[in-house]
Amino acid sequence: MTIQQKKPEAWEIKAAIPRAIRDASLAKVTPPLAGLPDTLPQSSQGLPKQILTPREFDLTENYSVTELLAKLHSKELSSEELTRAFLRRAAVAQSATNCLTDLLWEGAIERARYLDSLPAPLGPLHGLPISTKEHHGAKGGNETANASYVAYIGKFQGSTVSLDTLWDAGCVFFARTTQPQTIMHLETESNIYVGGESALIGMRGSVLGVGGDIGGSIRCPAAHCGIYGFKPSAHRLPIAGGTAHMAGRESILSTNGPMAADRDSLELFMKVMLDAEPWKLEPSIRVAPWTPYEFTRPLKIAVQWWDGVVKPHPPMIRALREVSEACKKAGMTVVDWECESLDHKKGWEILSSLYWPDGGKEVLGLLESAGEPILPLTNFIIKDQPTVKELTVTEMFKLCAEREAYRTSYARHWTSTGKQDGHEVDIILCPPSFGAATPHEQSRYWGYTSIWNLLDYPGVVFPVTKVDKEKDVKDFDYQPKNEEDKFVYDLYEPDLYHGCPISLQIIGRRHHDEKVLAALKEVERAMGKHKG
Amino acid sequence: MTIQQKKPEAWEIKAAIPRAIRDASLAKVTPPLAGLPDTLPQSSQGLPKQILTPREFDLTENYSVTELLAKLHSKELSSEELTRAFLRRAAVAQSATNCLTDLLWEGAIERARYLDSLPAPLGPLHGLPISTKEHHGAKGGNETANASYVAYIGKFQGSTVSLDTLWDAGCVFFARTTQPQTIMHLETESNIYVGGESALIGMRGSVLGVGGDIGGSIRCPAAHCGIYGFKPSAHRLPIAGGTAHMAGRESILSTNGPMAADRDSLELFMKVMLDAEPWKLEPSIRVAPWTPYEFTRPLKIAVQWWDGVVKPHPPMIRALREVSEACKKAGMTVVDWECESLDHKKGWEILSSLYWPDGGKEVLGLLESAGEPILPLTNFIIKDQPTVKELTVTEMFKLCAEREAYRTSYARHWTSTGKQDGHEVDIILCPPSFGAATPHEQSRYWGYTSIWNLLDYPGVVFPVTKVDKEKDVKDFDYQPKNEEDKFVYDLYEPDLYHGCPISLQIIGRRHHDEKVLAALKEVERAMGKHKG
Structure with a gap:
C-alpha cells in the first residue's frame, strides 16, 4: 500500500x-552539538548542561x-x-x-x-x-x-x-x-x-x-518562561523601523522593552x-532621560486579586498571597485593588476595536496575498471579536475619546487612593495572566496584560514560584461568572501545569517607568531575593 | 420712499x-463708562487713559x-x-x-x-x-x-x-x-x-x-497685538473639557497656553x-514637572529669514536683523536656518489634511444645522485646501506616517547642526507671521506658525518693534516665487501698516518648553529689555 x-x-x-x-x-x-536526544523530554531545562x-x-x-x-x-x-x-x-x-x-x-x-x-x-x-x-x-x-x-x-x-x-x-x-x-x-x-x-x-x-508589547507580548511570554520582562510607557523607547501593521496608527501604541x-x-x-x-533621531519619543527612582518611605501596594472578569488559577492566587504577605512583613502597606467598578471588560471592548481600526484588512490581505492559512489565534483576535470592524475616521475618533474617558476615570480612581492618608497607591501587584502557560492555542484571554496597554501604564513581570499540584488544588465549588471565566476555569488541571513557572506583575501609573523598576527591587527584597 | x-x-x-x-x-x-467716542480713532490705545x-x-x-x-x-x-x-x-x-x-x-x-x-x-x-x-x-x-x-x-x-x-x-x-x-x-x-x-x-x-493653539491661534494674534504668547509642546497642559472638534482626533493636537x-x-x-x-486627573498630559532651564553657555541661534515659501514683509526682516545683531553683540552664535531642503510646503500639505480627516464634515454640518453662512476664512481652511478630504482610517494612518517621517527628517536636521562644533542649535529665531496684522479676511498664510504645530515644537512670540514706513520701504524689485508669495507680497503697503506691532518667535525642539522661555529671557536681555 x-x-x-x-x-x-x-x-x-x-x-x-x-x-x-x-x-x-x-x-x-x-x-x-553532540548528544541531542531523539525525543525531547517533558522539560528541556536539563539539556544545556548535557x-x-x-x-x-x-x-x-x-x-x-x-x-x-x-x-x-x-x-x-x-x-x-x-x-x-x-x-x-x-x-x-x-x-x-x-x-x-x-x-x-x-x-x-x-x-x-x-x-x-x-x-x-x-x-x-x-x-x-x-x-x-x-x-x-x-x-x-x-x-x-x-x-x-x-x-x-x-x-x-x-x-x-x-x-x-x-x-x-x-x-x-x-x-x-x-x-x-x-x-x-x-x-x-x-x-x-x-x-x-x-x-x-x-x-x-x-x-x-x-x-515588543501592545497587548502583553513581552510580559506574558516572560511570565510563562519565568524570566523578567518590562513594558515601559509608550513613546519612551525608540520603535520605528521594524515591521509594524497600520504604520501611522496611533489609537493604541506598541512599545519595545527588555526581556x-x-x-x-x-x-x-x-x-x-x-x-x-x-x-x-526618532522625535515621537518623549524627551525623558532615565532617572532612577528611590522610595523614601515603605511602599503602598494595591493587590489586584482578580480583574473582575476572569478568576486566576489557584497557583496565581497563591503567588499573590505569598508576595503580598512578604511585603506586609517588610513594613509595606498592602490594600486591595477593586476592579469591579473599573470595568475591565469595557476596556477590552475599546482596546480590541482599536487594535484593528481597519477591521484587520491589512493583515488579512497580507495572509491572503500569500495564500497562507489563517491560524486559530489570528481568527480569535480579529474575526471572533465582535468589536473588530472597519471604522470611519469619525467612528475611530469617537472610540479614541472613549478610550481617553476610560483612562481618565482610571487615573482619577488611582488619585483617589491617596485621599484618606495622603499617600496614593504606589503600584498595583497583579497577575500577568490567569495562570501558567496554557496548552497550544488556548491563550485566549489577554485582559491581565492588555488592560495596561490600553491605559499606557508601565509593567514589569518577575518570577515568583512554580505550580505545585499539592498546594494548588482546583476549587471544585467555584461558579464561573461568565463565559470567559468558565473557559479559563476549565483550563486548570493541577497535574498538567505542575512545575510550570508562575510570575507576577507590577504596574505603575503612566510615565512612572523608573518607579516600577524601583518597586520591583523593593518587592524582591521583601521576598528575600537579594541578587537579581 | x-x-x-x-x-x-x-x-x-x-x-x-x-x-x-x-x-x-x-x-x-x-x-x-463715560466719554467713549462716537467714532473710534484709528488706534484705540489711547482710550483707557481717557x-x-x-x-x-x-x-x-x-x-x-x-x-x-x-x-x-x-x-x-x-x-x-x-x-x-x-x-x-x-x-x-x-x-x-x-x-x-x-x-x-x-x-x-x-x-x-x-x-x-x-x-x-x-x-x-x-x-x-x-x-x-x-x-x-x-x-x-x-x-x-x-x-x-x-x-x-x-x-x-x-x-x-x-x-x-x-x-x-x-x-x-x-x-x-x-x-x-x-x-x-x-x-x-x-x-x-x-x-x-x-x-x-x-x-x-x-x-x-x-x-489655545493648533495652527497659531495663540502666537499669531499675540504677535499682531504686541503681547506675549506661548504655545508649549502638546500634552503639556491640560486641555480636555473645552469645546473641540472631532474629539478623539490625535493626528494633530491643539494645546492651551498663556497670552x-x-x-x-x-x-x-x-x-x-x-x-x-x-x-x-487628565492622563493624556505628560508627567513632566516644570523645571526652569538655565543656559550655561552663550546661545547658538539659527535665524530663519524666510520659510522657503513666502517672503516676510520688510519690517519683519528688519526685526530679525535687529534682534540677531543684538544677540551677536551679546556674544551668542548666530547661524542661518535654511528651510529650502526642509520643504515647509510639504509640511503644510500634510498638516492641512490632518486638520480635517473627516473632510470638515463635522464643522460644516454644525454650520449647516443652524443655517448660518460659511465665512470666507472657513472656506479658505476647509474647502479651498486641495488636501482636505474625508479619509479612510487607512489613508489617515498613511498620512500620520508621512507626518512622522517629516518630523524625523526635521529632527535629524536639527541634530546635525551640532556636528561641526559639538553644539547643536539651541533655538530658531523666526517670524511668527509674514508681517503685521493683515486687513480683514486676508490672514491666509499660516506657515510661519503652523509648521511648529506640525512638528510639535514649542514656540513663544514677543514684541520687537513697530512698522516704520520710512525704514520699511517696499522692495519693488522683488520677484515673488509662487502664488502664495505673490499674494503676500501684494499685501504690503508701508502706509497701511505704519505703527503696527511687529513681533518675533523663538522655537525650540519638541518638549523643550522650559528652554524656549529661558532663551526668550536671554534674547530680551541682549535686546536691552531687562524688565519683562
Missing part, C-alpha cells in the same frame, strides 16, 4: 525557505548581565568566548523550542573579535551578546525579515534607532527570534515558525533580548537606550 | 442672543503680573479693587475691539471679595483677574459656551482641569473672549462675534489670559499649571 502524499501548496514551499536558511545558520555551529562544555555552561548559566559585563570590561573574559558560548546554547534552545529565525554565527563572531581588539570598551554593553525579535530588523548584514508572514519572505529589513543604540553601546547581535502570525497572539505560532524570544531566554540561550534573565539588566537596558537621547 | 428692510433669518435672530447677553453683562459696569480713573489706569497699565501679585499677597492692594479696574478696562477694550463674549461682573467681584476675606493667600495667583477664551468653558456659574457656533448657542459648558487649576491657585475669572468660526481662522470673526483674547490683552483689559502682557507671567502660568500635577 502506498500512502498518497499531498502535493505542497505554493505557500508551503515558500514558507520552507526561511526555515532552510535558519537550519543552514545552525549548521555553522562549531563544534556541532550538551555544552562545562566552561560554556558556566558562562551562560551562572552570571547576571552586570557580572558578565564586569568580566568583559576587565578583559577577564573575551567577547568571542562568551559569544560562542551563547551561540551554542541558543542552538540548544532552538533544538528544544524552535525559538530562532536565524543564528547570526559569522556576524556575531566577527563583531566579538572586533570588540576584543579594541584597547578600551566601546560602551556600556561592550561585548555582550543580545538577541532580538526578527521583525525588529537587523544591524549590518543583509538579513531579511518576514515578521512571520509568508508574503514578506525575502524582504530586506534595515536597522533602527533601537538596534543602532545597542550596537553603539558595544553589544553583539547573535540571534533573532520568532513571532506569531500577525505578531498578535499570546503564543508564538505562524505558518513559518513556532517559538519565541522568551523561550530562548528561558533556556538562557540569551540573557538579554529586545521584545532578561535577571532584574538589573532591565534597568541597564533602559539606561543605555535613554542615555543615547533617542528623541533626537 | 420707504426702504424695504430684509427680514432677518432664523440664525440671525439666534445669533443676536449671545450678543444681547454680553451687552447685558456690560451694562453692569459701575460706574458706567475713560478710566487715574487709579484704575495706573493699576491696569503700569505693573507686571509679578508686581500685581506682590501687592495682592501683601494686602497692599485688594483683589476687589484690582478686579473692578480690570472689569472696567475690559469694558473699554470691548467697546473698541468687540473682544468679549461676556464680562463676569458679579461672579468676579464676589470671588475677589471672598479672596480678600481670607487671612492668607489661597495660592500663587491669589486675587489676580484672568481672562479665558469662551469655548474653554467656565468655572462655577451657569455660563454657556457657543464656541462661536450658532448651533451651540445656549449650550452649558462646565469647568475643566485647566480652569480648576487656575481657580485653585486663587485667580479671579472676570472676562471671556471670542473665537472665530470653527476656531480655525487666524483672525477672529464669526456670525456671532468679532474680536479675540489678544485684543483684550493688547489693550491691557487683561494682563493674563488662556488661549500675557509681560514675559515672566508666561513662566508663572506654566509653573502654576504643572505644580498641580494635571496628569493625575
Whole structure:
C-alpha cells in the first residue's frame, strides 16, 4: 500500500525557505552539538548542561548581565568566548523550542573579535551578546525579515534607532527570534515558525533580548518562561523601523522593552537606550532621560486579586498571597485593588476595536496575498471579536475619546487612593495572566496584560514560584461568572501545569517607568531575593 | 420712499442672543463708562487713559503680573479693587475691539471679595483677574459656551482641569473672549462675534489670559497685538473639557497656553499649571514637572529669514536683523536656518489634511444645522485646501506616517547642526507671521506658525518693534516665487501698516518648553529689555 502524499501548496514551499536558511545558520555551529536526544523530554531545562562544555555552561548559566559585563570590561573574559558560548546554547534552545529565525554565527563572531581588539570598551554593553525579535530588523548584514508572514519572505529589513543604540553601546547581535502570525497572539505560532524570544531566554540561550508589547507580548511570554520582562510607557523607547501593521496608527501604541534573565539588566537596558537621547533621531519619543527612582518611605501596594472578569488559577492566587504577605512583613502597606467598578471588560471592548481600526484588512490581505492559512489565534483576535470592524475616521475618533474617558476615570480612581492618608497607591501587584502557560492555542484571554496597554501604564513581570499540584488544588465549588471565566476555569488541571513557572506583575501609573523598576527591587527584597 | 428692510433669518435672530447677553453683562459696569467716542480713532490705545480713573489706569497699565501679585499677597492692594479696574478696562477694550463674549461682573467681584476675606493667600495667583477664551468653558456659574457656533448657542459648558487649576491657585475669572468660526481662522470673526483674547490683552483689559493653539491661534494674534504668547509642546497642559472638534482626533493636537502682557507671567502660568500635577486627573498630559532651564553657555541661534515659501514683509526682516545683531553683540552664535531642503510646503500639505480627516464634515454640518453662512476664512481652511478630504482610517494612518517621517527628517536636521562644533542649535529665531496684522479676511498664510504645530515644537512670540514706513520701504524689485508669495507680497503697503506691532518667535525642539522661555529671557536681555 502506498500512502498518497499531498502535493505542497505554493505557500508551503515558500514558507520552507526561511526555515532552510535558519537550519543552514545552525549548521555553522562549531563544534556541532553532540548528544541531542531523539525525543525531547517533558522539560528541556536539563539539556544545556548535557550538551555544552562545562566552561560554556558556566558562562551562560551562572552570571547576571552586570557580572558578565564586569568580566568583559576587565578583559577577564573575551567577547568571542562568551559569544560562542551563547551561540551554542541558543542552538540548544532552538533544538528544544524552535525559538530562532536565524543564528547570526559569522556576524556575531566577527563583531566579538572586533570588540576584543579594541584597547578600551566601546560602551556600556561592550561585548555582550543580545538577541532580538526578527521583525525588529537587523544591524549590518543583509538579513531579511518576514515578521512571520509568508508574503514578506525575502524582504530586506534595515536597522533602527533601537538596534543602532545597542550596537553603539558595544553589544553583539547573535540571534533573532520568532513571532506569531500577525505578531498578535499570546503564543508564538505562524505558518513559518513556532517559538519565541522568551523561550530562548528561558533556556538562557540569551540573557538579554529586545521584545515588543501592545497587548502583553513581552510580559506574558516572560511570565510563562519565568524570566523578567518590562513594558515601559509608550513613546519612551525608540520603535520605528521594524515591521509594524497600520504604520501611522496611533489609537493604541506598541512599545519595545527588555526581556532578561535577571532584574538589573532591565534597568541597564533602559539606561543605555535613554542615555543615547533617542528623541533626537526618532522625535515621537518623549524627551525623558532615565532617572532612577528611590522610595523614601515603605511602599503602598494595591493587590489586584482578580480583574473582575476572569478568576486566576489557584497557583496565581497563591503567588499573590505569598508576595503580598512578604511585603506586609517588610513594613509595606498592602490594600486591595477593586476592579469591579473599573470595568475591565469595557476596556477590552475599546482596546480590541482599536487594535484593528481597519477591521484587520491589512493583515488579512497580507495572509491572503500569500495564500497562507489563517491560524486559530489570528481568527480569535480579529474575526471572533465582535468589536473588530472597519471604522470611519469619525467612528475611530469617537472610540479614541472613549478610550481617553476610560483612562481618565482610571487615573482619577488611582488619585483617589491617596485621599484618606495622603499617600496614593504606589503600584498595583497583579497577575500577568490567569495562570501558567496554557496548552497550544488556548491563550485566549489577554485582559491581565492588555488592560495596561490600553491605559499606557508601565509593567514589569518577575518570577515568583512554580505550580505545585499539592498546594494548588482546583476549587471544585467555584461558579464561573461568565463565559470567559468558565473557559479559563476549565483550563486548570493541577497535574498538567505542575512545575510550570508562575510570575507576577507590577504596574505603575503612566510615565512612572523608573518607579516600577524601583518597586520591583523593593518587592524582591521583601521576598528575600537579594541578587537579581 | 420707504426702504424695504430684509427680514432677518432664523440664525440671525439666534445669533443676536449671545450678543444681547454680553451687552447685558456690560451694562453692569459701575460706574458706567463715560466719554467713549462716537467714532473710534484709528488706534484705540489711547482710550483707557481717557475713560478710566487715574487709579484704575495706573493699576491696569503700569505693573507686571509679578508686581500685581506682590501687592495682592501683601494686602497692599485688594483683589476687589484690582478686579473692578480690570472689569472696567475690559469694558473699554470691548467697546473698541468687540473682544468679549461676556464680562463676569458679579461672579468676579464676589470671588475677589471672598479672596480678600481670607487671612492668607489661597495660592500663587491669589486675587489676580484672568481672562479665558469662551469655548474653554467656565468655572462655577451657569455660563454657556457657543464656541462661536450658532448651533451651540445656549449650550452649558462646565469647568475643566485647566480652569480648576487656575481657580485653585486663587485667580479671579472676570472676562471671556471670542473665537472665530470653527476656531480655525487666524483672525477672529464669526456670525456671532468679532474680536479675540489678544485684543483684550493688547489693550491691557487683561494682563493674563488662556488661549489655545493648533495652527497659531495663540502666537499669531499675540504677535499682531504686541503681547506675549506661548504655545508649549502638546500634552503639556491640560486641555480636555473645552469645546473641540472631532474629539478623539490625535493626528494633530491643539494645546492651551498663556497670552500675557509681560514675559515672566508666561513662566508663572506654566509653573502654576504643572505644580498641580494635571496628569493625575487628565492622563493624556505628560508627567513632566516644570523645571526652569538655565543656559550655561552663550546661545547658538539659527535665524530663519524666510520659510522657503513666502517672503516676510520688510519690517519683519528688519526685526530679525535687529534682534540677531543684538544677540551677536551679546556674544551668542548666530547661524542661518535654511528651510529650502526642509520643504515647509510639504509640511503644510500634510498638516492641512490632518486638520480635517473627516473632510470638515463635522464643522460644516454644525454650520449647516443652524443655517448660518460659511465665512470666507472657513472656506479658505476647509474647502479651498486641495488636501482636505474625508479619509479612510487607512489613508489617515498613511498620512500620520508621512507626518512622522517629516518630523524625523526635521529632527535629524536639527541634530546635525551640532556636528561641526559639538553644539547643536539651541533655538530658531523666526517670524511668527509674514508681517503685521493683515486687513480683514486676508490672514491666509499660516506657515510661519503652523509648521511648529506640525512638528510639535514649542514656540513663544514677543514684541520687537513697530512698522516704520520710512525704514520699511517696499522692495519693488522683488520677484515673488509662487502664488502664495505673490499674494503676500501684494499685501504690503508701508502706509497701511505704519505703527503696527511687529513681533518675533523663538522655537525650540519638541518638549523643550522650559528652554524656549529661558532663551526668550536671554534674547530680551541682549535686546536691552531687562524688565519683562
